[in-house]
Amino acid sequence: MFSLLSSVLMSVIIVLISSSFGWWGVIWACQVNAISSSVKSFMVVEVAYLGFSGSFYCDEVSSGFVWLSGFVTGLSLLSMSDLLCGEAKSFFFAVSGLFVVLSVCFGTSSVLVFYMLFEISLIPTLSLICGWGYQPERLRAGKYMMVYTVGASLPLLGFIVFVFFDGGTLSFVLLFSVGMKFLNWVVFLCAMMAFLVKSPAYMVHGWLPKAHVEAPVAGSMFLAGVLLKLGGYGLLRFVAVFGLWSGVVLSCLTCLCLFGGVVASIICCCQVDVKSLVAYSSVGHMSLVLGGLMSESFWGLGGSYLLMLAHGLSSCGLFYLVGELYKVYGSRMLFVMRGGVGNLFGVNLWLAFMCGFNAAAPPSLSLWSEVILCISLISYSMWFSGLVGVLGFLSCLYSWSMYCGTQTGCYPLWVRSFGQISYTFGQGVICSGIVFLMTALSLCCEHSKFSYLKKFFFEYDK
Template sequence: MFALFFSYLLSLLAVILRDYLGWWSGIWLCQVNTIVILEKSFMGLEIGCMSCNGSMYYDEVASGLIWLSGFVMSLSLVGVSEMAYLEGKLFFFVVALLFLVLGVCFGAESLLVFYILFEVSLIPTLCLICGWGYQPERLRAGKYMMLYTVGASLPLLGFVLFEVFKGGTSSFSLLYGFNETFLSWVMFACSLAAFLVKSPMYLVHSWLPKAHVEAPVAGSMFLAGVLLKLGGYGLLRFSMTFGLLSGVFLSSVVCLCLFGGVIASVVCCGQVDAKSLVAYSSVGHMSLVLGGLMSGSFWGLCGSNLLMLAHGLSSCGLFYLVGELYKVYSSRMLFVMRGMLGDLFGVNLWLAFMCGFNAAAPPSLSLVSEVILCISLVSHSIWFSVLVGMLGFLSCLYSWLLYCNTQIGNCPLWVRTFYQVGYCHTQGVICVSIVLPMVSMVVCGSLGKYLYLLKNFLSYDSVVGCWAYWGSFFFEKGCWNKYS
């Protein structure tokens, strides 16, 4: 809690210093936010532990998403570097407010507070879309988003009030267990719609491409990087607190999520708008997250948590690069955005990284999370292996199409060169900030695991146990004389 409010004070300080020291002072102060959140949130935490401190409740899941919120906020503020003074200051305030709401929502210990902030987060998002969108259709996109998300959240409100009045408390830590009466069963099943729409699941996803296409670059980065994770986080938290329904209902929802992800990936391969392509790819990836969460296994929860972090970073980078290419080409159409291989080498390099992360290329965090989810889903039902395999193939296909279609051909005559745009240093800061966590989480995690095993192996008890094991093996098999 202290880290959250301290980082928010740093954001307000960044707003003040921007007036005197320039825009980059605010950006680097926001980068300090991520370090503060990462250090304070994970201090003393271990895998599977939970800490409840009065009104705040956090574990490795909440801490990771709070860190992701601060990190994406820091990167998204680069998108307003060209804004006018008052407009940029207002944008900074809206983004900082959204970060505060999300941070408290991810760490809320009260079920009722979680629901309120779950809905309040839509207000700053609507301000970003309607206030800084590109086209008049942004009002329609905001209306779609509000109708879908608020309408689907009404059953969740009924379930929250029912549980609070029945249990006499709104604390997550005191609401463990689920009374499987018919009324509770129906209300809980209906309340899942709020999380499935917010994630979103295919068939209730149409608000997301509209919102992405009309939102500014920074708004799309925040929407894909953090806001979509609210649905997955709520589903994960509810599954840990109340337990998920088992049987035919659970398998049907998992199958629907995976099949919808395959359909969304096929639609993604046929997109000609680069921003729509990245938006539909988010639907495909989040369907895999939902499938892992609804599988009900421990590995499904772990893989979904990792994939939410990986997708938050990779989609944030893709939306940022699409916005930068829009500045160069003045269009988002793939048949216009061509010829990058010879003239736009800097963007070409970073786009290769982001498309690779989106396709779960090694050694990224996306690969680790998708492998864990594949194992979890296939162990749940062998028939899911077909859908999971198609999802993996199609994610590689549309990532390859996005990269290759922008490289071949010749640049249009009206296209400005990369150096005339003048954002080489900015793109380097943003993309390196995304590449390092995506790779270092895997490398450092693997290195830490092997160092832990090596430490245990080199300890006295482990060495004695190892010699005793192999000694007994040789004597029992009669191999001692053979090797002596």
């Protein structure tokens, strides 16, 4: 984590001297450190580290999200490499600043610092949407995002103040050792609302499709790849540290999340805008994550963590390929994107991989994480088996419908072509990195210890 941060900060200094050197420096630093961190986080040796006098706590969960942030940062910069000849520095600083904020947010051991960075991450995200968005409606999309997320996080601030006066500390580690429990359902909802909106759960997801549609490619990759995981990460931490279990309310929220995921998947099947389809698919996948986090089981939390990593990689690749198709066809409508087979070989190959990963096709980390979550949710209640089954079926349906819809039909004569070698090279670097991580992590995820979660459940059972 610290080597990754130092590499990015060094590249920020270099970019002040030469834009191209700093740009490519941070891309290579993020990719190399992300791959090394991912290997370390899935080793048999447990990962748990306290640094800077207890200010940072890095275990298997937080290290996974840190390397995911670094990996998506490198991919987002590579996807917008055409800005090197224009306004490169401002975009570079926005992306690098967002990465630093997210890395410290995932690694901090202070509840208050986590909340502050949780909110500060909205500022560079808003600058990406409003500064490099495609349509004039991007200002409205940014307003929706700010109103939803900031308004829902204010009760969380009150909860943190209450924790400080009651427990005398704001350290995750100390609060976990004390074992503070809050069983009041009102406190539960106030603390969880900020994370449910950020994830997002159905009925509070209205900001996400608007933000995705108006955001540039790099903004969509960050939103789907990392920013949505802040909600799941916060929910995982707060549930484990504060014991935020509330029987009836928890069951109702789990039902709402799963039912909302089914509704969002049905909306995906009816979408004609490819970017909106991928955005609503994120709501469907994250609903399964939220259901696992609220299942009160060790495997539910572990499966949710793995699915967040898998979804962060697959959705990042899908948004990138949708942006590449937009460059060719000049439109995001499915009835315009036709006849890709035999004409766009590179994009077609990588799109088949990403749609397969989105549908949890083997061998991928998505498959194993969804199997774990299905078992966990069905063990929680047999009534969830129908919703989980429909959710999995619809996920396969809209993923392969999107792929087949872009491949069949007549290829328009007026579309542009990927004649430049740089385009094909960029697609290969970005998508091959995602494919490698999705398949490699599926093979070594069995080594995940999750010592932090195991310790919590041993204490909770007592």
